[in-house]
Amino acid sequence: MLHLVHSIIQSPVGYKWFIWNRVIEENTVRNYVVKGNICYSKSSNELCIVENGYVVCEENKCAGVFHELPEAYEDFPLYDYSDHMIIPGLVDLHVHAPQYPFRGMAMDLELIDWLNTYTFVEEAKYANLDYAEKAYDIFVDDLKHSATTRAVVFGTIHNDATLLLMEKLEKAGIASYVGKVNMDRNSPEYLCEESAEQSAKATEQWLIASERFENVKPILTPRFTPSCTDELLERLSQLQKKYKVPVQSHLSENLGEIEWVKELCPGTKNYGDSYDRYDLFGNDCPTIMAHCVYSDEAEVEMMRKQNVFVAHCPESNANLSSGVAPVKNYLKKNMKVGLGSDIAAGSTLSIFKAMAMAVQCSKLRWRLYDQYVEPLTVEEVFYMATKGGGEFFGKVGSFEEGYEFDAVVLEDVSLRHPQELTVKERLERMIYLADDKNILAKFVNGNKILEK
Ligand code: GUN
Ligand code: FE
Numbered sequence: 001m002l003h004l005v006h007s008i009i010q011s012p013v014g015y016k017w018f019i020w021n022r023v024i025e026e027n028t029v030r031n032y033v034v035k036g037n038i039c040y041s042k043s044s045n046e047l048c049i050v051e052n053g054y055v056v057c058e059e060n061k062c063a064g065v066f067h068e069l070p071e072a073y074e075d076f077p078l079y080d081y082s083d084h085m086i087i088p089g090l091v092d093l094h095v096h097a098p099q100y101p102f103r104g105m106a107m108d109l110e111l112i113d114w115l116n117t118y119t120f121v122e123e124a125k126y127a128n129l130d131y132a133e134k135a136y137d138i139f140v141d142d143l144k145h146s147a148t149t150r151a152v153v154f155g156t157i158h159n160d161a162t163l164l165l166m167e168k169l170e171k172a173g174i175a176s177y178v179g180k181v182n183m184d185r186n187s188p189e190y191l192c193e194e195s196a197e198q199s200a201k202a203t204e205q206w207l208i209a210s211e212r213f214e215n216v217k218p219i220l221t222p223r224f225t226p227s228c229t230d231e232l233l234e235r236l237s238q239l240q241k242k243y244k245v246p247v248q249s250h251l252s253e254n255l256g257e258i259e260w261v262k263e264l265c266p267g268t269k270n271y272g273d274s275y276d277r278y279d280l281f282g283n284d285c286p287t288i289m290a291h292c293v294y295s296d297e298a299e300v301e302m303m304r305k306q307n308v309f310v311a312h313c314p315e316s317n318a319n320l321s322s323g324v325a326p327v328k329n330y331l332k333k334n335m336k337v338g339l340g341s342d343i344a345a346g347s348t349l350s351i352f353k354a355m356a357m358a359v360q361c362s363k364l365r366w367r368l369y370d371q372y373v374e375p376l377t378v379e380e381v382f383y384m385a386t387k388g389g390g391e392f393f394g395k396v397g398s399f400e401e402g403y404e405f406d407a408v409v410l411e412d413v414s415l416r417h418p419q420e421l422t423v424k425e426r427l428e429r430m431i432y433l434a435d436d437k438n439i440l441a442k443f444v445n446g447n448k449i450l451e452k
Helices: 002-009 016-025 097-102 111-127 129-144 159-172 196-212 230-243 255-264 271-276 297-305 314-319 327-332 351-368 378-393 423-433
Strands: 031-043 046-058 061-066 078-088 090-096 148-154 175-179 216-218 247-251 287-291 309-312 336-339 407-410 439-444 447-451
Touching: 031 378, 031 407, 031 423, 046 378, 046 423, 078 378, 078 423, 078 439, 090 097, 090 287, 090 309, 090 336, 090 351, 090 378, 097 111, 097 129, 097 148, 111 129, 111 255, 129 159, 148 159, 148 378, 148 439, 159 175, 159 196, 159 216, 196 216, 196 230, 247 271, 255 271, 271 287, 271 297, 309 327, 309 378, 314 351, 327 336, 327 351, 327 378, 336 351, 336 378, 351 378, 351 423, 378 423
Parallel strands: 031 078, 090 148, 148 175, 175 216, 247 287, 287 309, 309 336
Antiparallel strands: 031 046, 046 061, 078 407, 407 439, 439 447
């Protein structure tokens, strides 16, 4: 425990409670140094490790990683985490906040039946703000205590509940994009918006209402093509151009779903085209598409050229028997790829678990199904969980100079072992074994939002 006391005493403000409250309420400029075993990615195959090093936060941005602390920073307050591990904060590129209450349950169906049987029933409850209050308190509290510093989140069709979720994330200090969901067809009456016009109007009202948040930003969220009419996508496209907001949705997750989209959208080249024909697929419209398990060559090429981010959600794809996305190919093509928990098709918020599952699923895919797509490596999944997904937020997810300072401090002493381990081996172990108990502190954009 000594190191903790040390870090609290030496913290810039000197009193733990005061730091928490102060940094969250005011977005103060922060200068300090964090000491420990520093691990971060420069690219998908370049993992940098500085043992017993220093990472400097200057005006909330990373000023560099050093073996010896340069004189210029000697006067900065020091958080000394001695032999603990310091990694960039993890990024969850795809999570459904309202589905958190039924995580770890209802895994017996495939996508469309799963949506109709469990998911829509749960999401309808968020018309009731008392329920939303209780459920989103739990979601945000658990997210705050995880290693995730940034998240891209689906809400529900309800404006009030979605604004409540945004307020809670803002208060918790988690930088995020949150979407009010749009759905005006093929949805049960109790969770279907009245018309394209009404859905777009509500969306515009929500966009305006969300201008009050500083670190939580709105993202347009047509649920997926089957639940949005052409008119709705056209109206969302107009809003996207007017407000310059990004977009998130689902793409090529399940074979039956893809067939359905073909029927619903005659004349489209592929599923991606059903968004692209309304300019909701990258280029000037920053876009995240979850899954991309069965994207054909033309769809992949369009994603690559138009800088569409792929949110790879391996646990969800296993639980809903969707398949395994050929992520190695996407990385080889230098596409934008991050990881998503996809709660509640995925059971856990842990992006450590998503990393481990991404490796495991890629190995099964390779062994059982397709020897042309090699398995993912630890370096690659660590990159996707940090810098890969972080890129959606700008310069986020690395300790390279100029990156926004997001960091997580991990203790791994409690995971006992008799032999000497290198820092790289310790990092690999954390990917497979870490949970919230191992997190000692968490910084988002220079602000320390969690300290044990
Ligand atoms: N496609 C449309 N909606 C959803 C959802 O809530 N979860 C998943 N995994 N896929 C979807
Ligand atoms: Fe999803």
